[in-house]
Amino acid sequence: MSAWGEHVTAALLGTRRRPVPPLEEIPDGPADPAARLLDQAALLTVRRRAGWRPVGAEPTAPAPAETAPLVPDAAAERLRRILAGEHARVLPEWLEAAARSGRRVPPHLLPDLLHKGRADRALRPSIARAAGRRGVWLAMQHVDWAYLVVTGGGAEVEDPGVWSTGTRAEREAHLRWSRAADPAAARATLSSTWPREPAPERARFLTAFERGLSLADEEFLETALDDRGLEVRRIAADLLARLPGTAYARRMTERARACLRAETGPAGGPERLVAAPPERHDEGMLRDGIPYHAAERVGNHAGWLREILARTPLSTWTERFGLPPEHVVALPVGTGARLAPDEHARRDVHLGWARAAARQRDAAWARALLAGDVVPGDVRTLADLLDVLPGAEREDQAAEAVRRIEDPTGRLTVLDRVPGPWSGALADVTITTLADTAAGRFPADLCRLAGERLAPATASRLDELARRHPGHRPLTELADVLRFRHDMLEELR
Template sequence: MSTPANTPLSTPATGVATSWEELVSTALVGTDRRPLPGAADPAAELLAQAAVHTVRARAGRRPRPGEPLEPAPAEEQPAVPRAAGDRLARILGGEQGRLLTEWLRTAAGLGRRVPAHLLPDLLDHAARDRSIRPYAAVLAGRRGRWLARLNPAWDFLDQEAGAARPRPEEWELGTPGDRRAHLAALRAADPAAARELLAAAWEKETPDDRAAFLEIFADGLGPEDEPFLEAALDDRRREVRHQAADLLTRLPDSRLARRMAERAARCFTAAGRRILVDPPEECDAAMERDGIRSRPPHGTGARSWWLQQLVARTPLQVWPALLGRPPGELVRAKIPDWEREVTAGWVRATVLQLDSEWARELFARDPLADLLAVLPREEQEAVAAGFVRGHGLDGQLIMVLGGAAAPWGPALTRAVLQKIIDLSGTQPWNVGELARLAGERADPALHGLAERLSLEPPIQEVAALLRFRDDMLKELIP
């Protein structure tokens, strides 16, 4: 029970009761003029009594009538196997903590839930790490949502889908996350039905929800979506307009694509082996509507900023026709002015439009993880393996490997393991991050390959991590 400020308080040093008001008064006039009775050191006693008062005021609570909590609802999802739950407890406790996302992603994909006693620890991790929240929301089950209502730090669960397989009624009654999950499931099954469902509710949705819903349209995107997306360019919220513009950029025959092609034609000219560029002089309302931001970032010139965005939103098929050269020659062409902006725009357009031909040519010029990720899976692994064999160990190598889809197959895994062996004798201090990356992204079934390849400690560390992951996944998927 809390202690009122005027409740007398005694301490073992004096045995004399003193109220908070008396302590404040003594502090104001000084213990020399108003000594505390029986205190050998009045100043120290004053501070001690004030500290006790403060702790009692903060810790106490007056009893009041209350209602018992409703019990947590019964679970609908099966729990993970006991061995998997035990391993999750070890990971949450710090053992191989970088594997937490893989464990959660795998378990959530199976529609499982975590043991109840691990929920607080899991939700605390998700409160700190946004990237794992979608998985935590599924794995928390109904008890996890019940717990989240009791702790404001966990209320992020309402923004995530709470079931691996959402039910139709959640579009009307579910949390924002549940509604996104329902729309995504419908979009995957019937793109037109998803578009019609969203169009019917569009005006009632919040700006944040409208932007989030549009992200889902990347799945099954087609010409039939253009009228809806073109109308979204007039939305009041900038994020909604830019999301719509990103999607329309992927439709090469859309009206937005044609408008961008016309703008590009006014800015680019082929002159022999050179490409001449004259960036826009202004960013008018029509350009802003089409997703070009008028205000450049700090340190970037306005025309430079507009040019880069214009190139990024122009369909890649426009450039060979406009400049008379195939992508490979365009990427290597001489651009006397504005080369950096044009190249950056082409990279952004390639990632946005998922064009493997441009990705291949641009990667050969400037190896970037985002470009590698655009290539088909088999080619991606072959390109990454070749890059590993021909490139030294530096930050760029690590970043490029981050763009190679996991799990890595035998070719890329062998190339990385051989790189570790080659460097262990000359740069043993420099292979740690590469070894960790290999252990976390290679196919865990390849642990035997690593074990047999070399007895070098970094290779054996990779093998141990792969075996840990292999056991982890087998526990989740018996």
């Protein structure tokens, strides 16, 4: 028996029943037999490991050659500080700026960066753009970093065999890549295994159809409306609601026309709208994604009306009334025989239209609804409408909304939906809002968001505000992060 085997036997039987085997390397060990056995086992372990040689192992392929240059030394040092926790929230901006400049992360910082992406999924696309080829190579050596292989695409994701043999994440990445490259092929791929997929997987895979969505997907999505999975049916209905010209759109249009009609005036044109929510809920409505119970604190009938309008093509109303969106939105809304405008009915109709505009990405309707101030109190819907507008116009509209909204939480909800860097009117109203609170506490959430979104060129204005109000920590930190971002972006030019 080997020396190691003898020590194992002694440990199993106990030193009272089996004496500790002698070991030349430790002639004078501890007096206690158990302690001496452990000391000798430790020595044997080190000796065994030091002498171990891999059998049949193949050497790891070297990292591929890089084509992109490294970021400058100053930028690399700043990234090290960010990864160590200094202004960590600006990491996505650093990564995007590096990718825009065509540069990559230094190799010695890749492990810490990939570890960040393991915990924060939102960072992964930015990491994939800035990590370079070595980042993907490194991710292939470590299971916890394998997300980068999926996020970054490449041969691993494009390989059709992934659909049969890959992990769930790899299959989903392959389907999303395929939808971007060839939507019809992706649809055929999913169709080939659809009946065998678990309901949660069917739902996740179906979200990939947001890419390249077209009328060619209608038949597949109509079938999914009858799926046994509730979430699958919901996603299919939401996707169909974005497609005009489908049977789904025609069903919704028929329901919507029964719910909303126009009364003509003396001149023959529409004078007001009359809203009449559905009297009952049926199986067809349920199949098309209209739940029986309203998700909001309104009556079910009002909830059905909002949901129907939200899923109806907006062209229905411009064609039916012969008016542009801004004129349709301006029409008063009543109910039944009541001649006076009904504020509740107006709110239900306009909220339905607003959600349709957000879903259908219709900037003309979003613009008309925002101009009419038709979503008072529904800040989330207002923020959804802002998402539809082009960048510069979005900032101006967001600035106007912040001026109107008195609730700090509502202001933050709107601002959170506007990507940076903020300049012009939106920067002005944000800084003014901060200055107006100088007599009290500076809202930490607003300061934190402003630090991430305000254009770094506004740093001097915030420095001055911070000097006028020393001791206000959130404001001081805001000024500091703006200076930090300014220097950061200069290093990556």
